[in-house]
Amino acid sequence: MFKVFGFVKKNNNLSHDDYRAGHAGYHNSFGRRLKNIRGYILNVRSNRDLVKDYKNSEIIREISLNEPKNFDNQWNGFGQLMFDDYYDYINAKQATLDKAGPGGLELDQMVAKVGDDFNHLYSGSPFQFNVDETIISPVIRPEKKLFKIIQFIKKKNDVNPILYSSYLKGKYCSIFSDIKGLKGLIINQRTSLDVMTNFFKPDAECFSNRGIKRREKFYDCWDTIIEYWFLNYENFFKGRFDKKLLTYINNFEDKYFEKSFYREVDETVAVMPKRNISTDFYHR
Amino acid sequence: MNELFKVFAFLKRNSLLLTHDEYRAGHVGFHCCNSRRLKNIRGYLVNIWSNETLQKKMGKKYKTISFNEPQNFLDYWDGFPEVYFDNKRDWISASTPEPTRATKDGLSIDESWTLGDGPFLFDKVENKSDQFKSNHLKVNERQILPVSRPEKKICKIIQFFKRNNSLAEKEFKNEFLKSYNKLFLNIPNIIGLTVNFQDKNIDAAVNDFFPKNAWCFSDEGKKERKFFSELWDGITEIYVNNSEDFINGVLKLSKEKSFNELQEKLFSSLWYVEVDENLIVLPNRKPLPDYYYR
Secondary structure, X not given: OEEEEEEEOEOOOOOHHHHHHHHHHHHHHHHOOOOOOOEXXXXXXXXXXXXXXXXXHHHHHHHOEOOOOOHHHHOOEEEEEEEOOHXXXXXXXXXXXXXXXXXXXXXXXXXXXXXXXXXXXXXXXXXXXXXXXXXXXOOEEEOOOOEEEEEEEEEOOOOOHHHHHHHHHHHHHHOHHHOOOEEEEEEEEEOOOOOOXXXXXXXXXXXXXXXXXXXXXXXXXXXXXXXXXXXXHHHHHHHXXXXXXXXXXXXXXXXXXXXXEEEEEEEEEEEOOOOOOOOOOOOO | OOOOEEEEEEEOEOOOOOOHHHHHHHHHHHHHHHHXXXXXXXXXXXXXXXXXXXXXXXXXXXHHOOEOOOOOHHHHOOEEEEEEEOOHHHHHOOOOOOEEEEEOOEEXXXXXXXXXXXXXXXXXXXXXXXXXXXXXXXXXXXXXXXXXXXXXXXEEEEEEEEEOOOOOHHHHHHHHHHHHHHHHHHOOOEEEEEEEEEOOOOOOOOOOOOOOOOHHHOHHHHHHHHHHHOOXXXXXXXXXXXXXXXXXXXXXXXXXXXXXXXXXXXXXXXXXXXXXXXXXXXOOOOOOOOOOOO
């Protein structure tokens, strides 16, 4: 699928929890109506600190490598949009015929503006980019909130990118797929494809010098995001810190990663991703 | 896991204005854009009957798995949302506005929030421009196999059943849960199985939710709702990877004499409808977090 991530920083008028409500509430309500959208997930940075707020979780420090300082000042959440192709993505923001009115179905112009709340919800433009996705373990969602972990990784400069990608998808991630309670594992590698032109207005902050600088600083922190879903936090801590696995993983990370660090996020499934063929009727 | 307050709302489209497929778009699109923000909602699915019915897919074989299906059953409804709340108090106060819109003044109540599309979307009550007909029914749920959803469109089959009057309700439920329902776990690739017994009080979901002058409390409303609610006593939600799995599984079951005898003993009528499930809010059966969450 064609997958786009948009990392956002909250507007200064909002607390982190205000931002959650604005994004998961009003904003997602319009975003989920984008034309031909095939999946829409929102991840909001958890209020819990992975290092401090779980039993024995200070061990997270041991597996973190060169975590950038004040990384969380750059983002509060990120959306994941999924479409069948680039064309659908770039044409998604348009008035939609999905509102019943006195004359039958009517066009709703607010969908084209995705609720028209960008300037009040965010600070500047989202850091929006395409990712090349590899599904190591398909996501299965039970009817309960899962424990979702995001691992940010930056590869070492001198490591060949093809080898890096191959080892990451192979021996690195395959070792995690056996962790008890794992409900999904997906690798997302950021690509250089421009997904902002023709999606954001030409005067958007992302095209300004300030916006470019802000984005480049953020992108310098990582090039790969791994999403992990677990039934609960115990599964993650117990599985990830298994001694045998830890030795193997640490050696791998020292060899190939310049940076590697983790965050917990709260996931909202605004549109359940549909990876099969799309229907010939309106479906979310 | 919490036991949740669960309501089904069977709704017929406004057929003067919309086709079935237009109704889909209006319900899942604009309407849910508002209703997914109902306060403290814990889960929200919208099931719409599939354009290709199970009867059509199965042909004559459909008759071997169903009996005494009400005539033109799909004329009574186009879709049914199922909503989950922690309790009745949350359900009846769900329309309380909450600040969920970022504005220049910070987080504010969305003044454009509305369910005013209802009479255009659903079966409008004659001479009452602001009301539509609905069959809101509280159900008491038993999860036989908790649902686990993959990232694809799954197949959802709804089994409607009516108890055979020769069995007392307690005896019926015991045998249903002990002997009958679990047989469906043999269906290949089943990913969820939930039984819902209709609450005996057909007003359990509408009392204190709709105003006293609402259609549901009118003589016509009471009569129509009673008629619909008496067509069935319960609903089984069967989640499978695809309809072939269900068809193969249920046909295999129906070849067993003991299965058929059990069905005849338990039910006076039994039939199936395939629906397209739209996931609006993924049900979260864990306790509510202390922040806004969908």
